[in-house]
Amino acid sequence: MIIAVAGVKGGAGKTLVATSLAITMGNCRFLDCDVEEPNGHIYLRATRRKRERVAITVPKAKDWLRADLLPAARFCPYHALAVANGSLLVFKELCTGCGGCFMVAPPHSLAAEEHVVGAVWTGDGRGGIEVVTGELVVGSGRAVRVIRAVKGKAKGDRHAVIDCPPGITRPVFEAVRESDRCLLVTEDSPFGLEDLRAGLDGLRLTGARLGVVINRARGPAEGIRTLCAERGVPVLLELPFSREIAEASAGGRPCVDVSPRWADAFSALRERIGADAR
């Protein structure tokens, strides 16, 4: 079973839920797809065994051919190419690696060049968890490529927990797609409620079975519960606004280590999801 942990509002507790759920499940695979700021490995105390580069293929002109590359430059939907004085200029940071220019340009007039956009780390965390972490090169816009590379490490042999980036942007859909379950973590606040509404309506399209985790609950969280009832999505776990959980998170300790009460709460979450130990 693949369980994606998503949520629109940043800082609502996605990594808290994803890491504690992974520890509760044990022997699973943790896929950190929050590639702009991956930090799940800290909570899972993961070593880093292997690093693989993630690269896209960008075009490079063979200037000596004097080929007409203007049609290829005009074709590029990302405006990553220009022709100046008969030479091709390549703006690698705009290139998505779609390969369209290779099809439009005269045959063999472009060479292929690798452009590194990120890396995937594989390592071992506590409780037999394999931790796979995606890291996007700072400033790069190719998050989807890195997320795809991370998800390529998921095989059917183990349950997987995916820590998603915040929001409901294209990278989030890449992180959630083909998951069996998607947990939306929200906080008990007006921002959390509105973002949850957007998240439920957007991530419904992934086909994953949705569930909600309410974090930092200060009371009955009526607005969130009413919304969930309207959308027919169950609230699977509620964590209170708690200083001790916040302190643990800030110190790199997972929520399940704070007290047996939260370890039990995550065990109940695992049972509700139906991901039995393997």
Added chain:
Amino acid sequence: MKIVVTAQGQDLDAMVDPRFGRCQYFLFIDTDSLSCEAQANPGREAGGGAGIQAAQSVVDRGVEAVVTGFMGPNASRVLQASGVKVYGNAAGTVRGALEKLREGKLTLLSGPSVREHFGLQNP
């Protein structure tokens, strides 16, 4: 001399558009006859790479110089590679900018004068 001026309107009395990549119009002007042809900037609504697309469209028309307010790094790279002169810090009407160009009062840029996304952040 055949030049292009970034403008907010379609004639010589329009205001200079300070942005290059996301300007509203390009005015292709012959500085001797003051003939003027307006063309909507194809880069204006681009999701990304506006400066590159705008610069390519200007280069393709074979102008000798660009007159604008500010120039970002990507557009600058295309124009420099094409050997097009870039005059920055233009303001006021296009007619006034042409006057300043004639008097040599515009700044000849040898590179970008603003960072990327300037035109998006200063609509």
